[in-house]
Amino acid sequence: MSEHCASQIDKLIEADRVHRDVYTAPGIFDLEMARIFGRSWIWIGHASQVASIGDFVTTRIGRQPVIMVRHGDGQIKVLINRCRHRGVRLCALDRGNTKQFRCPYHGWTYRTDGTLLTEPLRDVFAKDFDLDEERMGLTKVARVDSYRGFVFANLTPGGADLMPNLGPMKAGIDDICDRAPEGEIAFTGGGFKQQFDANWKFWVENMIDLDHPRFAHVAASSAARGMEPGSDYVTARAANRVLNAFGASSEFWNKTGVWANGDGHGYMGSLAPGAEPDGDIYLRYKAALEEKHGPERAQEILNVSRHNNLLYPNFNFQTSFQHVKIVDPITVDHSEVRIFAFQMKGAPEEMNRDAIVYLNTVQSPASIIQSDDFDIYERQQQGLTAQGSDWVYFARGAEGDVAEDDGGFRAVGTSELPMRKQFQAWRALMTE
Ligand code: FES
Numbered sequence: 001m002s003e004h005c006a007s008q009i010d011k012l013i014e015a016d017r018v019h020r021d022v023y024t025a026p027g028i029f030d031l032e033m034a035r036i037f038g039r040s041w042i043w044i045g046h047a048s049q050v051a052s053i054g055d056f057v058t059t060r061i062g063r064q065p066v067i068m069v070r071h072g073d074g075q076i077k078v079l080i081n082r083c084r085h086r087g088v089r090l091c092a093l094d095r096g097n098t099k100q101f102r103c104p105y106h107g108w109t110y111r112t113d114g115t116l117l118t119e120p121l122r123d124v125f126a127k128d129f130d131l132d133e134e135r136m137g138l139t140k141v142a143r144v145d146s147y148r149g150f151v152f153a154n155l156t157p158g159g160a161d162l163m164p165n166l167g168p169m170k171a172g173i174d175d176i177c178d179r180a181p182e183g184e185i186a187f188t189g190g191g192f193k194q195q196f197d198a199n200w201k202f203w204v205e206n207m208i209d210l211d212h213p214r215f216a217h218v219a220a221s222s223a224a225r226g227m228e229p230g231s232d233y234v235t236a237r238a239a240n241r242v243l244n245a246f247g248a249s250s251e252f253w254n255k256t257g258v259w260a261n262g263d264g265h266g267y268m269g270s271l272a273p274g275a276e277p278d279g280d281i282y283l284r285y286k287a288a289l290e291e292k293h294g295p296e297r298a299q300e301i302l303n304v305s306r307h308n309n310l311l312y313p314n315f316n317f318q319t320s321f322q323h324v325k326i327v328d329p330i331t332v333d334h335s336e337v338r339i340f341a342f343q344m345k346g347a348p349e350e351m352n353r354d355a356i357v358y359l360n361t362v363q364s365p366a367s368i369i370q371s372d373d374f375d376i377y378e379r380q381q382q383g384l385t386a387q388g389s390d391w392v393y394f395a396r397g398a399e400g401d402v403a404e405d406d407g408g409f410r411a412v413g414t415s416e417l418p419m420r421k422q423f424q425a426w427r428a429l430m431t432e
């Protein structure tokens with residue numbers, strides 16, 4: 001992206017529409033990697049994924065491959081996953097446990113704090129070549145911080161700290177953790193990964209787009225409507241609940257409400273505000289929560305009404321069906337989504353099992369819901385190559401935004417408020 005193009009960014013964003021170049025121009029994508037993913041707090045993982053010394057997971061910050069690892073001193077390190085010799089991506093596994101990372105090319109080996117441990121032919125390097133274990137160690141990501149086990153990293157040394165950036169989204173993380181009777185969640189398994197041929201922002205917009213389910217997911221929702229939980233079609237209680245909701249009217253979705261702020265963060269209300277599921281599993285769960293906190297505090301925790309929480313630019317987390325997901329931009333028209341279920345410590349085992357069945361049904365590569373969304377993203381990317389109409393519109397509900405005390409805005413569920421705020425944040429980051 002040339003400086004000339006950077007100065008044109010402002011022209012691509014208007015109050016209720018954006019130019020198609022924001023999804024299709026490779027130069028814009030490169031600038032996003034530097035200015036958005038290079039300067040934002042990006043979710044790296046959860047402390048429970050690296051519970052023991054030597055545990056690691058690999059992930060990305062934008063296009064940067066990184067490793068999160070628990071070092072021998074108990075601290076979590078976030079390192080750039082790139083051998084300092086000739087650039088090999090050092091660790092190719094999604095997760096594991098190790099004492100050290102050895103490069104498969106010429107054997108340079110690093111400790112789990114990134115320092116260089118050995119270089120096999122150290123003696124034959126030029127005498128003045130610097131093989132200092134710190135200076136030639138793995139590059140450390142500039143800033144790492146965490147909140148209630150959620151680890152975030154930022155490639156830039158300066159700028160806002162994590163907590164001010166989370167702002168009102170902190171309450172979403174509290175909601176997730178507080179709902180676990182023991183006050184903690186744990187990521188104990190792996191996750192799903194799937195790629196699609198479209199720009200990453202289509203996925204971000206879709207996280208709080210409440211007017212699409214009744215159209216995009218009509219096949220699954222109409223088949224599920226009226227079916228009993230436990231039927232052959234849908235074996236999960238949770239999946240059955242959501243599939244029925246997907247077929248609901250715009251009045252239903254409007255009632256859930258949406259919230260968003262100028263940092264691009266947002267959330268939607270619960271799919272069934274105020275309604276408590278009945279049945280033995282839920283009653284056991286509620287009893288565990290009450291035992292821990294007393295009935296009043298337990299009810300306060302259950303009254304929080306949030307479904308999808310979007311932490312801009314690329315992280316979504318959800319209490320109701322116990323999972324988080326993240327989109328990684330790869331090229332301007334290719335992206336990868338990763339999805340992980342978490343367990344609520346102290347909750348009935350059936351709830352944790354339901355979360356996995358829900359993800360299989362709704363969010364896996366073989367799902368009957370997410371596949372609809374991926375098809376839509378790819379068709380958006382294809383459609384935006386068309387000549388003659390350059391703008392993409394987010395005008396739905398534009399006159400109904402209500403300012404809130406927390407600096408955000410609220411609107412009915414089918415409003416395109418979240419996308420308008422995402423592009424307000426996008427423009428600010430891209431032009432600062
Ligand atoms: S590239 Fe890693 S040791 Fe040579």
Ligand SMILES: [Fe+2]
Nearest residue numbers: 212213216373
């Ligand atoms: Fe969808």
